[in-house]
Amino acid sequence: MKLNDLTKDSLSQRLTAYQTWSKTCTSFITNIWSCSPSSTNPFSMPLLFFSRRFLIFSTIIPFIASITLYRLDTFDPSHLPADALVYSTTSIPPLVNDQLLTGAEFIGVGLLNKPEDIAYDRDSGLIYTGCIDGWVKRVKALESCHDSVVEDWVNTGGRPLGLAFGLHGEVIVADAYKGLLNISDDGRKTELLTDEAEGVRFKLTDAVAVGDNGVLYFTDASYKYDYSQASFDFLEGKPHGRLMSFNPTTRTTRVLLKDLYFANGISMSPDQTHLIFCETPVRRCSKYYINEERVEVFIQGLPGYPDNIRYDGDGHYWIAIPKGVTTLWKLSMRYPLLRKVTAMVAKWGFNLMFAEDAGVLQVDLDGNPIAFYHDHKISHLTTGVKIGKYLYCGSLLHSRILRLDLLKYPAQKSL
Template sequence: MAESTQLLSPNSQPQTTRSWRLMLFLYAMITVMVALILVQIDSFDAAPYPADELAKKPVFEVPRINPQALYGSERIGEGRLMGPEDLVYDPKLGVIYTGCGDGWIKRVSVNDLAVEDWVNTGGRPLGLALGYSGELYVADALKGILKITEDGKIETLTNEAEGVKFGTPDAVTVAKNGVLYFTDASWKYDLHNCSLDIFEGRPYGRLISYDLSTKQTKVIARDLYFANGVEMSPDQDFVIFCETPMMRCRRYYIQGEKKGLIDVFIDKLPGMPDNIHFDTEGHYWIAITTEHTYKWDVARRYPYIRKLLVFLEKNWKRPSVEKNAGVVVVDMDGNLIERYYDPALIYVTTGTKIRGNLYLGNVFNSFITRLNLSHYPAAAAAATPSSTKP
């Protein structure tokens, strides 16, 4: 009789189970609605990226690639280098200078890999440039543009332009005539909030010069999208600088027929560029902090998604959109010729070739990555499966 009663029941689930499921559903809906309201009223305001930029498709075809750049690599100075953001080599001393998150500029011997605490700026040294008399120039995110003499004396050269303080001094290079060229990635956001600049989608970056003889600071270009790495051409006729979210590098002519003009050196890179270094062999090595992905492409197109990502980053944890960081090699004409990357690499901030080895800096690692290029070279892309599809 009991069995017949159960068969005739209009619902096989107990009433309490149905009630709990309904309550959980309502709770989830209320949570989502509250979260959306909080996101909407958050003060962060993301802007649309330019339509012509969104229409561009990134180039993923590179003649030669190494898609497993960590295989066979070494960790240099592990535990002693906190966020080695940029690397610059002094062939006279045989050392690599690198700026760390604890304020130290450290020197790493390429012969025995010994790490030396050299000078502490009291700030956060980012981009570095070796001067022509042994001095070191530093783009310090907290202090401005610094000069450090061979004996370790620090001088602040400049920390504002046109009455506007630098927000995030990022990279620096020096010409033989004594003029420094450097980038202020964002005059609005400081280093600790610099990711908000990219998520906001407005151009707050500047390319700036400082003349060592006249001590004058001059804004060369403004309204740049997160102005980043900068490098002098070997003939001293132009300066290359990167715009990170635009996935391109531009060129400012400092002499010749095109003096004062700015054009595009390389566009549609396979990811977001950071620091750039010339290897004296006719190649520029451009760090790619993260590959261009479908997730980032969607975020660039829809400001609300970037607003949501910022809300999650500030209050919980945003989903990762970074992968396949590394470095690309570009010739003097701005053509991609090689790429080194790895699925496990993210936030690579600099790459440079020294004595046949590739050295990679990373803003979050506690070491420098070194790869022997003769043992682990890039191979023809057709012969090596690429993982660069979004």
């Protein structure tokens, strides 16, 4: 992220002034501190106490003030909606498997570089996934994970995230940098469908779903921050996301909803009447009724921050949760100043918002929680797709797909 010229100049001036002031204070404090408490000088003890106070007022307070005044380009953290700060247990299901890694198998270890989303082609039995190196890869998952085959299929030249199949076998890709793409079923042709709406370019095309009528529904997580800056969108706490549609017949792009908080995963309902989409920072999934153009909450107060959502064809949605709710996240979401500090540190390559306790939440068609598969030892699970008896999970961190046998390792009633 670049600082604009005005911010660079003002920041440089503040830093120069602060450094000069600090050197002066340090020199003065060193001289004063050299006065020993055992000195015969009657002024030594008062000076020692004075020096400690002076240290606080001359260094610590200016440091806190500098945090308050510091600007990261146009980064300006805001207060989140009140309901996003409510942490209840209403979304905790009756069935839980809190040791997801126990019994987990791994597919394509070292061959799948951060496979964010998964799409399954029932006809060919192939799994498609998008990796951070730009490749859309195909995986033939066999009974033994070690025997599974990974194929480099098509490279988009960007960062493929959400995947879905079109009506004619084509693969629709939500590419974070490129926009909405169409890859022919033979992989020989990649076409850009759309990369802007209402004069605003997509910054982070995230997820896509296809209706039975061929219309494509997709999310642009943020019109302000791109994929490499996604954490700043979380931390800023402002609604930069959009839900949109693309009609392949008319070649038109429509904005269905604006002002969404990091619009993420999306799934079409089995009756084709509505979409379910996720807003990550506010831990909420909502329904968008296509014909009525209205919105209602599907599930909120999730046990973590949702990413992709997938329908399994059997009456259930599976919501991936890359990270659970931690004390640090709670505090940061409540106080914009803490998010500002975190963003400052993140700019220099340090991540204070450690992700942990990732999992996948199974809910019914009404949003009622059924089962939760998670583990405190894992993070950044970004999608959960049920294929037969297995749950397949993608990741933004790991170089493999996780697979869990749901029959061998089921979620059970909590004690």
